[in-house]
Amino acid sequence: MTEKKLLRKEMRNEIARKINLDFTCDHLEACLKAWTSFKNKTVALYCADPQELDLLSLFPESQILLPRFKEVTKLYDFSLWSGKKEDLREGPFGILEPRKLEELDVIDFCFIPGIAFDRVGNRLGRGGGFYDRLLAKYAIGTKVGVCHDFQLLGKIPKEEHDYVMDFLLSPSGLIKCDRKQII
Numbered sequence: 001m002t003e004k005k006l007l008r009k010e011m012r013n014e015i016a017r018k019i020n021l022d023f024t025c026d027h028l029e030a031c032l033k034a035w036t037s038f039k040n041k042t043v044a045l046y047c048a049d050p051q052e053l054d055l056l057s058l059f060p061e062s063q064i065l066l067p068r069f070k071e072v073t074k075l076y077d078f079s080l081w082s083g084k085k086e087d088l089r090e091g092p093f094g095i096l097e098p099r100k101l102e103e104l105d106v107i108d109f110c111f112i113p114g115i116a117f118d119r120v121g122n123r124l125g126r127g128g129g130f131y132d133r134l135l136a137k138y139a140i141g142t143k144v145g146v147c148h149d150f151q152l153l154g155k156i157p158k159e160e161h162d163y164v165m166d167f168l169l170s171p172s173g174l175i176k177c178d179r180k181q182i183i
């Protein structure tokens with residue numbers, strides 16, 4: 001098994017162990033407000049699974065985009081979402097996604113869920129390679145990895161195609177990724 005696959009398996013077990021714990025994330029909204037204004041910005045989010053941080057309600061003045069699976073390509077696109085529940089449908093993997101495909105070329109902020117991140121900004125995802133391809137497709141301003149504190153690890157193996165995060169958001173706060181740590 002590759003290093004990445006092994007780590008993914010270990011982290012999945014760890015997440016399953018922690019899933020019933022009560023994570024208080026009250027700090028997230030204040031943290032985002034203190035950081036910057038998202039007013040009239042385009043923000044790519046995700047419909048969170050129970051083990052992920054749910055940020056959907058924190059951007060009332062932004063244009064929200066969500067990943068939407070396309071059968072033909074078997075890949076995800078980012079599609080605009082009205083903010084209304086009835087404009088979502090269940091996609092593959094049980095993840096809610098916009099019914100209609102409406103793309104934008106430029107995305108100001110992209111919040112990206114992960115199984116684990118390191119402080120340099122490397123991400124371990126679910127293993128579909130979907131986000132790396134999504135990030136390659138659009139002009140993305142700022143990439144923010146999102147996870148619980150226990151998912152911030154010392155080091156994550158990086159492959160050629162992996163995108164690096166600019167910031168990491170967890171219940172304890174926002175970290176600017178430090179590329180210098182690579183050496």
Ligand SMILES: Nc1nc2c(c(=O)[nH]1)N(C=O)[C@@H](CNc1ccc(C(=O)N[C@@H](CCC(=O)O)C(=O)O)cc1)CN2
Nearest residue numbers: 046047048049067076093095113125126127128130131
């Ligand atoms: N909320 C959310 N939406 C997201 C992602 C994510 O991580 N979180 N993605 C991030 O890339 C994309 C979906 N990526 C996925 C990649 C692999 C599997 C997958 O292999 N699922 C296994 C079960 C493993 C598991 O529990 O995670 C399966 O369905 O058999 C699912 C989704 C786009 N949307």
Ligand SMILES: Nc1ncnc2c1ncn2[C@@H]1O[C@H](COP(=O)(O)OP(=O)(O)OP(=O)(O)O)[C@@H](O)[C@H]1O
Nearest residue numbers: 004124125126127128129130131132133136161162
């Ligand atoms: N830009 C890309 N072009 C082609 N193949 C890619 C690309 N990005 C990733 N892949 C392939 O997808 C597979 C999974 O990649 P990886 O382990 O990086 O997934 P991940 O980022 O953890 O998953 P996800 O983004 O779905 O959460 C690998 O086989 C990888 O080669």
